Amino acid sequence: MDSCLICGGFAEKNHFLCSECAKFALFNTRCCPKCGNFVFEPDPSGCNSCRKKGIYFDKIQSIFIYSGAVAMLISTMKYNKIKYLAEILGNFIAKNTERGLVEGRTVIFPPMYFTDKLLRGFNQSEIMADRVASFHKLDFDWRLLKKCRKTEHQANLDFEKRITNLKDSFKLTRAVKNESFLIVDDVCTTASTVNEIASLLKKNGAKSVNAVTLARRTLYFS
Numbered sequence: 605m606d607s608c609l610i611c612g613g614f615a616e617k618n619h620f621l622c623s624e625c626a627k628f629a630l631f632n633t634r635c636c637p638k639c640g641n642f643v644f645e646p647d648p649s650g651c652n653s654c655r656k657k658g659i660y661f662d663k664i665q666s667i668f669i670y671s672g673a674v675a676m677l678i679s680t681m682k683y684n685k686i687k688y689l690a691e692i693l694g695n696f697i698a699k700n701t702e703r704g705l706v707e708g709r710t711v712i713f714p715p716m717y718f719t720d721k722l723l724r725g726f727n728q729s730e731i732m733a734d735r736v737a738s739f740h741k742l743d744f745d746w747r748l749l750k751k752c753r754k755t756e757h758q759a760n761l762d763f764e765k766r767i768t769n770l771k772d773s774f775k776l777t778r779a780v781k782n783e784s785f786l787i788v789d790d791v792c793t794t795a796s797t798v799n800e801i802a803s804l805l806k807k808n809g810a811k812s813v814n815a816v817t818l819a820r821r822t823l824y825f826s
């Protein structure tokens with residue numbers, strides 16, 4: 605029996621929260637089929653956010669809306685540097701990732717710049733990706749991507765700046781021709797990070813790139 609990460613009560617089956625605290629966690633059930641953005645009316649041709657830019661990943665799933673209990677746990681994990689939260693949330697992502705997203709893929713994650721990782725002590729996305737890979741028995745390549753320069757925190761930037769901020773900030777350490785990947789991340793805002801990595805992989809011949817994130821930010825619930 606697991607305990608609720610917020611109040612310490614009995615967690616619901618296959619959840620990290622009790623039934624009361626789970627009322628403050630919103631599942632992302634209505635989203636754009638192309639970019640995963642929360643939308644009121646999902647449309648196969650995309651949404652206002654992704655129609656104006658190139659989308660390089662194939663499929664994305666974000667389990668929760670970034671708000672309430674989920675937002676609180678993610679910021680506690682990052683800013684209070686609580687590593688075990690990344691493990692528990694990573695196990696939750698693993699169990700809730702759609703089967704169609706994972707098959708035959710190598711699991712990767714957005715790396716942190718080495719000084720940022722030193723300061724936090726861990727990269728939460730790396731821990732989550734490791735949980736997803738072991739649960740689904742997939743290869744985990746923790747060395748594939750390298751963050752080669754420090755970038756501003758994406759959350760502090762507007763849409764245009766998010767793209768220029770990340771431009772050429774990741775590097776591949778090996779060839780990826782004809783391989784398929786699954787990127788695991790904690791939070792996704794405009795999907796710029798996932799898109800930048802997917803673009804790099806595709807330019808280098810990768811066959812397919814999917815992504816799964818614990819939460820998705822949206823203006824409607826911020």
Ligand SMILES: [Zn+2]
Pocket residue numbers: 608609610611612613621622623624625626
């Ligand atoms: Zn609770």
Ligand SMILES: [Zn+2]
Pocket residue numbers: 636637638639640641650651652653654655
């Ligand atoms: Zn979209």
